[in-house]
Structures are given as structure tokens and as C-alpha cells.
Amino acid sequence: MLMCRDLAEIASDYIDGELNGPRSLSVKMHLMICKDCRTFIGNLRASSNLLSAHSSGKADEEFLRRIDERVAEALSVRKNKGSDSE
Amino acid sequence: MDGKPMNNTVQPESEASLIEDLKQGDSTAYQKAVREFSPGMLAVARFYLDHSSAEEIVQDCWVTVIDAVQKFEGRSGLKTWLHRIVANRCKNRLRTANREIATDFSETLEPELANRFNSKGRWDLPPKLQFHDSADRLMENGALSDCLDKHLSALPETQRSALMLYEAHQHKSDDVCNILDVSASNLRVLLHRARQKIFLMVETFQETGEC
Ligand SMILES: [Zn+2]
Numbered sequence: 001m002l003m004c005r006d007l008a009e010i011a012s013d014y015i016d017g018e019l020n021g022p023r024s025l026s027v028k029m030h031l032m033i034c035k036d037c038r039t040f041i042g043n044l045r046a047s048s049n050l051l052s053a054h055s056s057g058k059a060d061e062e063f064l065r066r067i068d069e070r071v072a073e074a075l076s077v078r079k080n081k082g083s084d085s086e
Numbered sequence: 087m088d089g090k091p092m093n094n095t096v097q098p099e100s101e102a103s104l105i106e107d108l109k110q111g112d113s114t115a116y117q118k119a120v121r122e123f124s125p126g127m128l129a130v131a132r133f134y135l136d137h138s139s140a141e142e143i144v145q146d147c148w149v150t151v152i153d154a155v156q157k158f159e160g161r162s163g164l165k166t167w168l169h170r171i172v173a174n175r176c177k178n179r180l181r182t183a184n185r186e187i188a189t190d191f192s193e194t195l196e197p198e199l200a201n202r203f204n205s206k207g208r209w210d211l212p213p214k215l216q217f218h219d220s221a222d223r224l225m226e227n228g229a230l231s232d233c234l235d236k237h238l239s240a241l242p243e244t245q246r247s248a249l250m251l252y253e254a255h256q257h258k259s260d261d262v263c264n265i266l267d268v269s270a271s272n273l274r275v276l277l278h279r280a281r282q283k284i285f286l287m288v289e290t291f292q293e294t295g296e297c
Contacts, residue, residue, distance in 0.1 A: 051281075064121060067148050078111060
């Protein structure tokens with residue numbers, strides 16, 4: 001039988017849907033009878049969502065414009081090199 | 087299923103034409119690509135470097151892309167390819183700075199969590215609180231957000247990158263393995279170990295209000 005510790009070991013695989021059918025079923029059965037593991041899985045999933053929310057990178061417009069400038073510069077250098085060799 | 091926001095991804099056909107335009111050196115295509123991909127690239131870099139170094143790396147990457155894209159065959163998807171370029175640059179910069187603490191792939195549980203089970207494998211110290219707030223609500227807490235930053239920067243490099251690519255940028259496992267050079271099973275361990283650390287951090291924060 002699946003114990004709480006076993007479940008904790010494969011909790012991320014369960015959350016990500018990486019377990020095979022029988023294994024996933026045994027996790028579901030355990031969760032039905034074990035409140036502590038339900039809390040654990042819920043909190044681990046919340047931690048994962050927290051990271052998604054936290055790390056979605058934002059770039060400000062000024063930074064993007066600086067990239068545009070450097071790209072434009074590099075593109076024109078490249079173009080000139082290209083036309084020299086032709 | 088768990089309500090993660092989907093990233094705006096370029097559709098395959100339009101990605102192919104974008105790549106073609108980039109190869110042609112079309113500046114409008116570059117402006118579009120810079121807006122589409124820079125936030126993700128910046129986030130990749132931020133997992134390795136401080137803010138200003140990360141911005142610098144992303145700028146440099148775009149310049150190298152102008153030449154590199156000529157050889158890009160589109161096998162991996164533009165986003166994955168760009169993220170790999172950024173990750174490699176960051177790793178090169180860090181190579182001398184700090185040495186990676188190796189993750190023990192045979193241990194799937196963090197010691198701090200493993201200690202909370204009794205010899206029968208039942209919870210001795212179960213999680214006390216439920217993280218009931220949504221992720222967005224939790225992130226509005228500035229102190230928690232700072233705490234998360236602190237913990238993320240303390241993670242071993244590969245755990246941090248795996249988390250970021252998989253969680254924040256919704257890369258498929260295959261892509262993450264590809265970018266980070268790890269096996270699929272090791273990636274599972276990296277992700278799980280990193281999530282447990284974040285779980286433990288939030289738990290401490292909710293119980294004590296301290297990081
Ligand atoms: Zn249990």
C-alpha cells in the first residue's frame with residue numbers, strides 16, 4: 001500500500017500528470033483517505049503556481065527600445081558587409 | 087487543469103514566416119520578435135544573474151541572433167532556441183564565479199521534508215496550514231515575493247533553471263532537458279526538489295511571517 005512518504009516522493013509527478021494509470025490511481029485512492037496528503041499535494045501545487053505567477057518576466061518599453069537600437073545597428077553593419085562582398 | 091496561464095505562443099505557420107523574415111534581416115520582424123520573446127529571455131537570465139547583467143545578456147543575445155538565425159533550422163522552436171542561447175551565455179558568465187552544488191539524484195525528498203515522516207512512512211509532522219490564497223493573491227504580498235526571490239537565488243543553478251523553464255515558461259519536459267542537458271528522470275528530481283524547497287519556504291512564511 002502507498003504510504004504518505006511514498007506519495008510525497010512522487011507528488012510532483014502526480015501534479016504534472018507524469019504517473020502511469022495504476023500509479024496515479026493509487027495516489028488518488030490514498031488522497032481520498034488521507035487529509036494530510038491532500039493538504040500536502042494542494043500546497044505543493046500552490047507552490048508550483050506561485051512560481052509561475054512570480055517569474056513571468058516583464059520587460060519595460062525602454063529596455064525593448066534599447067534592444068531595437070542595437071539590433072538595428074547590427075543589421076546595418078551586416079547589410080554593409082554584405083554589399084561590400086558582392 | 088490547475089489554471090496556469092498559457093503563454094502567448096506564436097502559431098507554427100507564422101513562426102516559420104517570422105523565422106524567414108528574421109533571416110532576411112527585416113527590422114520589423116526583429117521588433118516583433120524582441121517584444122514577443124524578450125520577457126521570457128529576461129526571466130531565464132534573471133535566474134542566473136542580477137537584473138542589470140541579465141538585461142545586458144539579453145541585449146547581447148539579440149545581436150548574436152542576427153547571425154545565428156541563419157543556421158537555425160527550426161527543429162526546436164524559436165522560444166526554446168532563444169532560451170538556450172541565453173542560458174548558455176549566463177552559464178558561461180557564471181562558470182568562474184560560483185561552482186554548482188551537485189544535486190543528489192537518488193534522493194527525491196528534501197531532507198527537511200523526509201524528516202517529517204515516521205518509520206512507518208506516515209506523517210509525523212504533517213503540513214499544518216493550507217495555502218488557501220491564490221498564487222496571484224500571495225504574490226501581492228511584497229514580503230513573500232522578496233522571500234521567494236531570496237530562496238530562488240539560493241537554489242542550485244540547475245534546480246533554479248529547471249523550475250523557471252518548466253513552471254514560468256511552460257516549456258515541455260523535452261525542451262527543458264534539451265536546454266539544460268539533463269535526463270528526463272533527473273529533471274523530475276530537480277523539479278520536485280525545488281518545489282519542495284518552495285513549499286517549505288511558504289509554509290515557514292505563513293506560520294511565522296518570516297522568511
Ligand atoms: Zn497520506
